[in-house]
Amino acid sequence: xxxxxxxxxxxxxxxxxxxxxxxxxxxxxxxxxxxxxxxxxxxxxxxxxxxxxxxxxxxxxxxxxxxxxxxxxxxxxxxxxxxxxxxxxxxxxxxxxxxxxxxxxxxxxxxxxxxxxxxxxxxxxxxxxxxxxxxxxxxxxxxxxxxxxxxxxxxxxxxxxxxxxxxxxxxxxxxxxxxxxxxxxxxxxxxxxxxxxxxxxxxxxxxxxxxxxxxxxxxxxxxxxxxxxxxxxxxxxxxxxxxxxxxxxxxxxxxxxxxxxxxxxxxxxxxxxxxxxxxxxxxxxxxxxxxxxxxxxxxxxxxxxxxxxxxxxxxxxxxxxxxxxxxxxxxxxxxxxxxxxxxxxxxxxxxxxxxxxxxxxxxxxxxxxxxxxxxxxxxxxxxxxxxxxxxxxxxxxxxxxxxxxxxxxxxxxxxxxxxxxxxxxxxxxxxxxxxxx
Amino acid sequence: xxxxxxxxxxxxxxxxxxxxxxxxxxxxxxxxxxxxxxxxxxxxxxxxxxxxxxxxxxxxxxxxxxxxxxxxxxxxxxxxxxxxxxxxxxxxxxxxxxxxxxxxxxxxxxxxxxxxxxxxxx
Numbered sequence: 001x002x003x004x005x006x007x008x009x010x011x012x013x014x015x016x017x018x019x020x021x022x023x024x025x026x027x028x029x030x031x032x033x034x035x036x037x038x039x040x041x042x043x044x045x046x047x048x049x050x051x052x053x054x055x056x057x058x059x060x061x062x063x064x065x066x067x068x069x070x071x072x073x074x075x076x077x078x079x080x081x082x083x084x085x086x087x088x089x090x091x092x093x094x095x096x097x098x099x100x101x102x103x104x105x106x107x108x109x110x111x112x113x114x115x116x117x118x119x120x121x122x123x124x125x126x127x128x129x130x131x132x133x134x135x136x137x138x139x140x141x142x143x144x145x146x147x148x149x150x151x152x153x154x155x156x157x158x159x160x161x162x163x164x165x166x167x168x169x170x171x172x173x174x175x176x177x178x179x180x181x182x183x184x185x186x187x188x189x190x191x192x193x194x195x196x197x198x199x200x201x202x203x204x205x206x207x208x209x210x211x212x213x214x215x216x217x218x219x220x221x222x223x224x225x226x227x228x229x230x231x232x233x234x235x236x237x238x239x240x241x242x243x244x245x246x247x248x249x250x251x252x253x254x255x256x257x258x259x260x261x262x263x264x265x266x267x268x269x270x271x272x273x274x275x276x277x278x279x280x281x282x283x284x285x286x287x288x289x290x291x292x293x294x295x296x297x298x299x300x301x302x303x304x305x306x307x308x309x310x311x312x313x314x315x316x317x318x319x320x321x322x323x324x325x326x327x328x329x330x331x332x333x334x335x336x337x338x339x340x341x342x343x344x345x346x347x348x349x350x351x352x353x354x355x356x357x358x359x360x361x362x363x364x365x366x367x368x369x370x371x372x373x374x375x376x377x378x379x380x381x382x383x384x385x386x387x388x389x390x391x392x393x394x395x396x397x398x399x400x401x402x403x404x405x406x407x408x409x410x411x412x413x414x415x416x417x418x419x420x421x422x423x424x425x426x427x428x429x430x431x432x433x434x435x436x437x
Numbered sequence: 438x439x440x441x442x443x444x445x446x447x448x449x450x451x452x453x454x455x456x457x458x459x460x461x462x463x464x465x466x467x468x469x470x471x472x473x474x475x476x477x478x479x480x481x482x483x484x485x486x487x488x489x490x491x492x493x494x495x496x497x498x499x500x501x502x503x504x505x506x507x508x509x510x511x512x513x514x515x516x517x518x519x520x521x522x523x524x525x526x527x528x529x530x531x532x533x534x535x536x537x538x539x540x541x542x543x544x545x546x547x548x549x550x551x552x553x554x555x556x557x558x559x
Contacts, residue, residue: 174534290521298525
């Protein structure tokens with residue numbers, strides 16, 4: 001289904017248009033006399049494109065004199081990091097979507113009073129642009145299993161799951177819904193359990209943690225180019241990363257299963273060692289060879305998951321929304337990430353005060369952190385402990401209903417690598433494409 | 438290691454036309470009629486408000502969350518596994534369904550991790 005990766009049913013384009021329409025309406029308000037007294041230096045709403053384009057992270061707009069709007073610094077973020085994407089994914093229906101859009105914080109006035117979309121009276125127009133994007137998309141796998149594919153917020157800079165509507169609908173239409181949370185269990189997993197599950201009103205009946213022997217060995221220090229060679233020592237060391245994620249997911253009191261996604265280079269010794277290590281940890285483990293055998297490679301895993309999902313779960317959240325923001329961040333940092341300290345930049349400290357002053361302190365927190373490490377340093381692999389989590393900024397996403405906590409050097413507009421995948425892509429005269437994975 | 442295998446896009450292209458069913462047939466498996474979906478071509482549909490309202494009357498099935506260790510350049514295959522697990526559940530007679538994210542074009546042009554699975558699981 002290659003066009004899932006391309007324009008699909010246009011949801012991303014609708015979100016991009018809606019985000020930029022709102023930006024244009026804000027700039028028009030400034031240009032037309034600025035009745036709301038918006039401080040152009042304190043506009044938090046950013047423009048969006050669904051492209052990795054680092055050149056648009058910080059731009060100047062409105063140049064060219066009085067006929068061309070008010071000059072100000074602006075920013076682009078990738079569409080999947082935009083608040084409208086998060087809002088779309090958390091909305092139950094069009095009324096809910098409209099209310100969430102109305103509540104989005106877009107700017108502050110010169111007296112530092114918050115300005116919301118509802119102050120501009122454009123929530124109806126923005127909702128209208130997203131009318132069809134809110135409808136979940138139905139497709140199928142190569143084995144004709146139904147798949148609802150809908151919404152795609154990043155898990156490092158947003159909450160990282162498909163829409164609530166899609167998951168709810170799937171649960172109503174099927175006996176077993178398989179959903180995925182982006183990146184590692186420290187990001188997507190935590191956010192699913194603490195932000196999404198309460199809104200779904202249905203916690204997972206089981207959690208499957210995916211690992212590969214190659215990735216564990218990489219976490220244990222084996223060089224990328226050597227991963228095809230057996231290395232029990234690296235596997236043993238790298239297992240600590242898996243162990244932490246298993247322990248973390250156990251906080252939520254939902255049955256946990258480990259799935260080993262088999263690669264052809266995995267040796268019997270390595271598989272045996274991993275099974276032993278999982279046994280010692282008391283977690284069920286199953287090797288699945290789905291890449292080569294499709295569904296036949298996952299039968300045993302499927303049976304194990306059915307059994308796990310029949311067990312009693314007693315879903316517990318890690319924190320309560322009523323706790324102060326600082327306590328919520330502390331809880332995730334220490335319990336999930338393994339930090340022993342949280343440091344706040346001067347800017348973040350001022351923002352903590354703003355959260356209190358505006359009574360936005362009772363919202364869940366959505367931590368933006370590197371996906372490569374449990375810490376905020378992408379180079380700390382394995383099982384880092386006793387580090388400081390550096391909070392540089394807090395962004396209230398009042399439409400989505402959470403506070404985004406930016407840590408380390410995370411960016412909301414990615415860049416392209418030196419040799420982008422685009423170099424390998426092509427299309428022939430019959431419209432057949434190549435180089436897309 | 439995977440050199441004897443066709444690439445992911447080749448697998449998708451080879452299999453697509455032989456194996457894919459019209460999306461109305463897939464909707465029918467879920468108890469949705471052609472009025473409950475809005476077709477986008479033969480293989481894609483949006484679920485219409487009527488379909489959503491109808492489905493919401495059903496009871497909840499079980500929910501399985503697929504997550505992973507920290508991602509590495511070595512690859513974990515979380516989407517591949519999620520898709521394969523749904524296919525395997527279907528193969529043992531369970532009525533399974535996936536709920537997944539739409540991939541962003543940004544990373545598609547940049548680096549692997551297209552969020553639509555790999556190999557024969559997609």
